[in-house]
Amino acid sequence: MNAELAGHLIAAAFAQARADYGRPICVAVCDRYGFLIAFAGMDDAPVRSIQISQGKAYTSARMGVDTDVFLQRLHANDLQASSFCDDRLTGLPGGCVVKTRTGVVTGAVGISGLAPDEDVAIARALAALASAAPAMNA
Secondary structure, three states, rough: OOHHHHHHHHHHHHHHHHHHOOOEEEEEEEEEOOOOOEEEEOOOOOOOHHHHHHHHHHHHHHHHOHHHHHHHHHHHOOOOOOHHHOOOOOOOEEEEEEEOOOOEEEEEEEEEEEOOHHHHHHHHHHHHHHOOOOOHHO
8 A cells, every 4th residue: 555546545435425425525544554644535524534534444454354344243242342452443334454366454444424334335445446456466
C-alpha cells in the first residue's frame, strides 16, 4: 500500500458514494500495521465518521479480517473488542483488509457515513480494486 494507491482508492470511493448512494462518506486507508496513509472526507460527511472510518481501517489491518467478520467473532465468542487490549479496535461494519493475490495483508480501508451495508459495499469494492492493482502483486 502506498500514498498513490491510497489516493486512487479515495477517489474511487467518493465516485461510488455519489453514484450509488448520493450521500457523503469518509474514507481511511492504512498500511498493513494499521497506520494511516491517507484520509479524506466528502463535503458534509458526518463528523463522527472521521474517527469511525479510521478505526475500521485500523481494525481490519490489525486483525487481518474485515470488521464485519471481526464482529461475528466477537458475537460468537461472547467477547468485547476491549478484550483485545486495544481501544482502537471496532466491530462496526465497513472496514476491509487488503491482501495480495497470495493472501499477504498489505493494508486496509475504512468507510463511514452510510448505512452499514452501504459502507461494506464500498469498502469491499475498494479492497478488490487495491488487491488487483499491479503494484500490489509485483
